[in-house]
Amino acid sequence: MYIQxxxxxxxxxxxxxxxxxxAMMASDLHHRTDDFRNVYKSALADLKEVLGTSHDVLLFxxxxxxxxxxSVSNLFSPGEKVVVCSAGKFGERWVEITKAYGLDPVxxxxxxxxxxxxxxxxxxxxxxxxIRGVFVQASETSTGAAHDVQGMGEAVAKTQAIFVxxxxxxxxxxxxxxxxxxxxVVIGGSQKSFMIPPGLAFATVSPKAWAFSETxxxxxxxxxxxxxxxxxxxxxxxxxxATSLILxxxxxxxxxxxxGMPKLVENAQLLASATRDAAxxxxxxxxxxxxxxxxxTAIRAPQGMDSGVIVKEFRKRFGAIIANGQGSMKGQxxxxxxxxxxxxxxxxxxxxxxxxxxxxxxxxxxxxxxxxAVQRAYARAAVQTPQPVAx
Amino acid sequence: MYIQxxxxxxxxxxxxxxxxxxAMMASDLHHRTDDFRNVYKSALADLKEVLGTSHDVLLFxxxxxxxxxxSVSNLFSPGEKVVVCSAGKFGERWVEITKAYGLDPVxxxxxxxxxxxxxxxxxxxxxxxxIRGVFVQASETSTGAAHDVQGMGEAVAKTQAIFVxxxxxxxxxxxxxxxxxxxxVVIGGSQKSFMIPPGLAFATVSPKAWAFSETxxxxxxxxxxxxxxxxxxxxxxxxxxATSLILxxxxxxxxxxxxGMPKLVENAQLLASATRDAAxxxxxxxxxxxxxxxxxTAIRAPQGMDSGVIVKEFRKRFGAIIANGQGSMKGQxxxxxxxxxxxxxxxxxxxxxxxxxxxxxxxxxxxxxxxxAVQRAYARAAVQTPQPVAx
Numbered sequence: 001m002y003i004q005x006x007x008x009x010x011x012x013x014x015x016x017x018x019x020x021x022x023a024m025m026a027s028d029l030h031h032r033t034d035d036f037r038n039v040y041k042s043a044l045a046d047l048k049e050v051l052g053t054s055h056d057v058l059l060f061x062x063x064x065x066x067x068x069x070x071s072v073s074n075l076f077s078p079g080e081k082v083v084v085c086s087a088g089k090f091g092e093r094w095v096e097i098t099k100a101y102g103l104d105p106v107x108x109x110x111x112x113x114x115x116x117x118x119x120x121x122x123x124x125x126x127x128x129x130x131i132r133g134v135f136v137q138a139s140e141t142s143t144g145a146a147h148d149v150q151g152m153g154e155a156v157a158k159t160q161a162i163f164v165x166x167x168x169x170x171x172x173x174x175x176x177x178x179x180x181x182x183x184x185v186v187i188g189g190s191q192k193s194f195m196i197p198p199g200l201a202f203a204t205v206s207p208k209a210w211a212f213s214e215t216x217x218x219x220x221x222x223x224x225x226x227x228x229x230x231x232x233x234x235x236x237x238x239x240x241x242a243t244s245l246i247l248x249x250x251x252x253x254x255x256x257x258x259x260g261m262p263k264l265v266e267n268a269q270l271l272a273s274a275t276r277d278a279a280x281x282x283x284x285x286x287x288x289x290x291x292x293x294x295x296x297t298a299i300r301a302p303q304g305m306d307s308g309v310i311v312k313e314f315r316k317r318f319g320a321i322i323a324n325g326q327g328s329m330k331g332q333x334x335x336x337x338x339x340x341x342x343x344x345x346x347x348x349x350x351x352x353x354x355x356x357x358x359x360x361x362x363x364x365x366x367x368x369x370x371x372x373a374v375q376r377a378y379a380r381a382a383v384q385t386p387q388p389v390a391x
Numbered sequence: 392m393y394i395q396x397x398x399x400x401x402x403x404x405x406x407x408x409x410x411x412x413x414a415m416m417a418s419d420l421h422h423r424t425d426d427f428r429n430v431y432k433s434a435l436a437d438l439k440e441v442l443g444t445s446h447d448v449l450l451f452x453x454x455x456x457x458x459x460x461x462s463v464s465n466l467f468s469p470g471e472k473v474v475v476c477s478a479g480k481f482g483e484r485w486v487e488i489t490k491a492y493g494l495d496p497v498x499x500x501x502x503x504x505x506x507x508x509x510x511x512x513x514x515x516x517x518x519x520x521x522i523r524g525v526f527v528q529a530s531e532t533s534t535g536a537a538h539d540v541q542g543m544g545e546a547v548a549k550t551q552a553i554f555v556x557x558x559x560x561x562x563x564x565x566x567x568x569x570x571x572x573x574x575x576v577v578i579g580g581s582q583k584s585f586m587i588p589p590g591l592a593f594a595t596v597s598p599k600a601w602a603f604s605e606t607x608x609x610x611x612x613x614x615x616x617x618x619x620x621x622x623x624x625x626x627x628x629x630x631x632x633a634t635s636l637i638l639x640x641x642x643x644x645x646x647x648x649x650x651g652m653p654k655l656v657e658n659a660q661l662l663a664s665a666t667r668d669a670a671x672x673x674x675x676x677x678x679x680x681x682x683x684x685x686x687x688t689a690i691r692a693p694q695g696m697d698s699g700v701i702v703k704e705f706r707k708r709f710g711a712i713i714a715n716g717q718g719s720m721k722g723q724x725x726x727x728x729x730x731x732x733x734x735x736x737x738x739x740x741x742x743x744x745x746x747x748x749x750x751x752x753x754x755x756x757x758x759x760x761x762x763x764a765v766q767r768a769y770a771r772a773a774v775q776t777p778q779p780v781a782x
Contacts, residue, residue: 001650002661003658003732003733004734005734259394263393267393270393320736341394341396342394343710345396345398345709345740345741346396348743348744349736349737349739350736352739352743352762356766356769356770360770367770368758368759368760368762368766371739371762371763372758372759374743375743375746378747
């Protein structure tokens, strides 16, 4: 074996931002002191700034699914009708959670690789004025498809329902105007665009959603929106906070602020677009071709080849971990992520490695052809106006 | 600015091995305890194993230059005649050190980019039987040229002189049979192939060299070979050791042992050879074409272009730090390193970035052409016998 760096190229956990990792070493503080309250307050303030919202932001020691659970148990009541858009494994998770709490979900399903249209959401809302909520993934991580949350949000805003958006891989990879698009609850997790390890989830809560919390009759204890809001305002978390991760989040947010959220989104969009160009140059077929998101690009394995071979060869030959398909998509597709601490130079390497892996497995590949497609994308985006550099 | 990872692509410091960095966090121990003695002993034992020598290995809290200094002040006496091979900035350092201690160096100089031949060393030894030592760089980092230390060592072994080899960037990038090639003193540093931060230097000492330490009349205190050997055998360092770096070294050595030194060397050789192929594919001229080493490849900037532009653009566009030329070579060449925690996927990215930088500065470059040369080198070396992989 030669040197093989471990490279995390999955849609989560994502490549980590080293200074955020190093910040975790400062965890030798107590969470009920002003030292930590200041850390916590500024992490919450920076998170709010980066998300560009005036809504409250609540932070939980949990994975993203915890905040999904919390958004149901804090805002709804048993028997309430809700619309669930499901276009993949994470849409199916909304179905499971809403059912677990006794809600009555109307399922708007799309085939894997497709997205649920705004029209279908509009029609479901029109059909039943009793609908209390609409649930969706901004970016369906299992297929790489993105939903039109702006269009859906505007449709939901005209009703009494609230719009609950799992944006766990959507944040940082697509524009999300939380306040103006009617995104009542937006859910995120630490191990995605925030480029830190898993363990933190958060939810933004609009005034309309807060009103729902007044009438919700579902039991909950650990995940308590009102309690968390009251404590958060004091720089405290309700229960023991994951201090190391909050220190990491603070460092990552300072970096994200230095880049700027629009540029972070553009980074993912450019990487995704360049990856689609590379796939086309190599004659590979995209899985979510009609509504591709920028968090992850799912690519079909070449005819007659199991995508698991590609995944295993990335690991074996290059120490790189990419994602296979999930469920029935396993063996059919492989997924290259574009979020977290991931730059163009990473993508050059990923596509060069992909070419070598395809070649080694008998696929007719011209070395450098996919890489050149990525280079052209980079040149178009970043080299349009070369600045003179002093020698 | 988009996301730009900082990438250290210089011949030292080199890209760091993350588990070695993390091991530094265990520095909360005292260096005069058995806990640390065990760490120190096994680092010394692993270093000896990795270097493949039966000679004593001495470790110093110092940069590599410290061990160069020590090899003169511990083994020679004022007025003694020595041969110094100088083919770049580091050869010039041997001249400075030997003069600082009052030795009488016979200078065998080669032009920058060239190497000193074995024949010249042989002739100098033949011309003066009083020669007490021969000093050389295994790999001259400033130009990328390598010396034939095997041939030189065999010539020196037949004389009363000792052979002192600065292998700071040679170790891990070229075969070095310390015991059988007559390499009496071999000097290394932590921030090179050992993929950890700067701060540790070491020297191997042959029985022939130890005999020199008995007659040496030069004053020294901090760098004391005999004292360090005596203490090292007990798992101690003479003075306060750089504990964090020794913990890092231990972790890096475990990794290097898992790869194996011959494979680590092959890794650097393949990367260097692939880099030369890429330069040729892009019509770029190598600086040390006649005796290229594998620690670093120095490439001439295209006609009419300052190499500093390339260095600055790597930093500006890709967050990557590559080396310019030193001294009179500044502006003429740029240097891409192949040592440390550096793999093929890194090189794909470096060459793709180089193509983009050349293109952005008006050089006629076909995107992907240099990358394809690297891919072909990788495929020849590592993809000759594709193993079937279960799906």
